[in-house]
Amino acid sequence: MNEQGVERDETKMRRSSLGKMLLLAVPFLLTGCRDRFLVLDPAGPVAETEYNMIVLSAVLISIVVIPVIGLLIYIVRKYRDRPGNDAPYQPEWADSKRLEIVWWGIPIVIIAVLSVFTVRDTFALTQPPSDQEPVTIQVTSLDWKWMFQYPESGVATVNYAKIPAGVPVQFVLTSDAPMNSFWVPQLGGQTYTMPGMAMRMWLQADQPGTYYGHGANFTGKEFAKMEFDVIAEKPSEFKEWTKQVKESKPKMTKEDYKQLKEPGVVEEKTFSSYPSDLFKEIVMKNGGIYRKEEHQHILND
């Protein structure tokens, strides 16, 4: 990140003396390296869209919050009950149509503006982030690990996923354990992984890099260990990696999967293949069988 830019922002903000609101922002700024703030450092179009909404909403609400805090300080200083305070005192004044219209009106306008952008982006995020040919990865949350299957090449990994950079990735999410949530902050927000359901979520990394991911919905004892990396590589390298995995890694048997499903924490693993229709079976046996029609289109893609 542009260190100078951050510093300049910081001094500029201080100078504008916006009071308490900004004092509260100091812990955010003092930490220095902005790339620790994963949510504020988007690395793909989905996270970028969400980041822009975060900034927009923060700016819009400060239009109300800052004057409120300013007014509070002003009023409390001015109207203290002290002998000799000659500020006006109107104990019966308790009504003003004009003022009421102002403070019903301003929030309504702000919320209306914010609503328009919110609805626009809520719809936008259900679509692939770019026109390129997408890659599909099936994600299964287990107790307490993540399994990733690549239906296009037939390989599978545990606790890490490789993706091609610059290409939209369609994650299809389910769980063979209690409900979790799949979250890679720098690439975009989360979606729940639910047993018996197949949910779709789009993410994309613009640049190669390693992105932190973690389960975000509590699933019992070792939930805290449900960390995984998403590693974006140039498409050519991604292809090369797939090929290598196909050639050099062991196959996942049904027995392997059964072991994987046992509650516990495991290291990263890589498999050259997995039992056919494993993902579909996981969805169906956990109750997907009752919701077949809703999921057919995602499962058959």
Next chain:
Amino acid sequence: MSLWPTEPMVQASLVAIILVSIGIIFTLTYFKKWGWLWREWITTVDHKKIGIMYLICALLMLFRGGVDALLMRIQLAFPDLQFLDAQHYNEIFTTHGTIMILFMAMPFLFAMFNIVVPLQIGARDVAFPYLNAVSFWLFFFGALLFNISFVLGGAPDAGWVNYPPLSELTFSPGPGIDYYLLSLQISGIGSIATGINFLVTILKMRAPGMSMMRMPMFSWSVLASCIVIIFAFPALTAALALLSLDRIVGTHFFTMLHGGNPMMYMNLFWIWGHPEVYIVILPAYGVFSEVVSTFSKKRLFGYKSMVASLLLISVASYLVWVHHFFTMGSSAGVNSFFAVASMAIAIPTGVKVFNWLFTMFRGRIRLSLPMLWMLAFIPTFALGGATGVMLAVAPADYQFHNSYFLIAHFHQVLIGGVVYGMLAGLYYWWPKMFGFQLVEKLGKWAFWLFNIGFYVCFMPQYALGLMGMTRRMYEYPSGMGWNGLNQVSTVGAFIMGIGFLLIVAQILYSIRHGKRDTTGDPWNGRTLEWSLPSPVPHYNFVRIPEVKGRDAWWMMKQEKGDEATSTPSSSIQPIHMPNSSGLPFLMSLAFFVAGFGLVFHQFALAAVGGIGIGICLFLRSLEQDEGYMLSPKEIRRIESAQGRL
């Protein structure tokens, strides 16, 4: 299964509980206080005493929930710390959340409802005094059942939201979840009854002349809150009952197999859960409205707007529950609707804030303790509300959901709103409850420590959320840059803890040294409760007052000056009062026995409890309870002891 625990921390708690119980039993026996306890407290139907019992429970539960919070903060002060293991940590965050919402915030509110509402509207008691006692004892035994789980069999550990399938038998076989389900169910019956009781009280028992639009704002807020209770709690009752059936008799409402659907639980839970936060915040708004007006020596600004916004919030609170799971993959249309509805709640809330500000504007502000908490509430709640709007933006919520950003947000609105509100109410009405004032100095120390501690504790958590830290992690790796902020947050939590202890110290000190309130109106108040002596005699009003406008007591003072409090001795009439009864206590005890039996799937014990409940209901149905008449002579004696004749 052996009930004797093996963990040292649990053993220590059990020993402590046993020792404290022996201590209490010994003290009561030694001072021969059993009869007093039974007559004056356990069997009472007096709303003021029931309120005080709610208050004591709320403060005890605040302590327990606070200790849970400090244990968590110690565990999170350093990466990879081994202070608590995963199981313990999971139990503690579950009990922390459940206790703070259901066994701290709710009784704190009910304490204020009970102590204030009848006095404010000029009534002699609530509409159904007996039911009021039933409500309290059901709450009490529900809370007791929940609290013994830690030492007897294991506390619930699936989070305070208790989502299936994690909370189903497959993943949580122990008794913890059953404790959660049954204790919430038992206290929930009490909550619904309280909602009905106060709704009827406010609609039917206002003093003559007190039209709805002359009613004090706190009573309005209780009315709004009760409407929400009545419509929201049944959803929780249903969710808990269905999940209990899944666990106890093997139905499949929320299981993954045989056609069950866990998503239904989540919907039902939050159809109650979101209105619940308005149930607890609306009365806090009411407290602030009373406090700001009294301590600014000015009428409340924009009364009609305040009423309208309360009612708008209580209706809108039902239309936002899906924002607790935008990430569950609902369609964009569904998420958009609930996002916009959630943001819209900020509009009436913002209006209230401006009206409070303009109540102070051109007033005369006294910085007494209730007002200090009110003033601290405004910036805290403004910021908490602001981050609430940010969370309501569905695309942004995909990033905030279940992160520490969310944790910081809801602690900011719940502590900054509800806890500050209840503390303001506690300080404000304390002299009315007990007849003496709390010393200011210790209270100011407590105020500053608690407030500073609050910001030190929770501001870093916003940052941690943006750094990617999710909630409910019992440990975290050191390489994430989370260490420093977590340490700061832990320090803040301890500062808040010291603040709480100072409040307790202030109360204990003031029992001996607090200034007696001989006037009944120590703050120069505006509403009817301040027309009564402190503490209030059990029949409340000798004569039901005639109300001529808003701020009824203020108007009486303006009109009659010093004469406003005196009652002509000749005008005293006999007063009809309700009888005390031990049945509410005994029936709730039977509920406890039945609940305990069901937790351990001991159906014989559960049946004993169930029969007990049936007998109590039956006895009550046959009872001819006409109440009794208090003679004018007795009233005269009490009134002259208070210096009112």
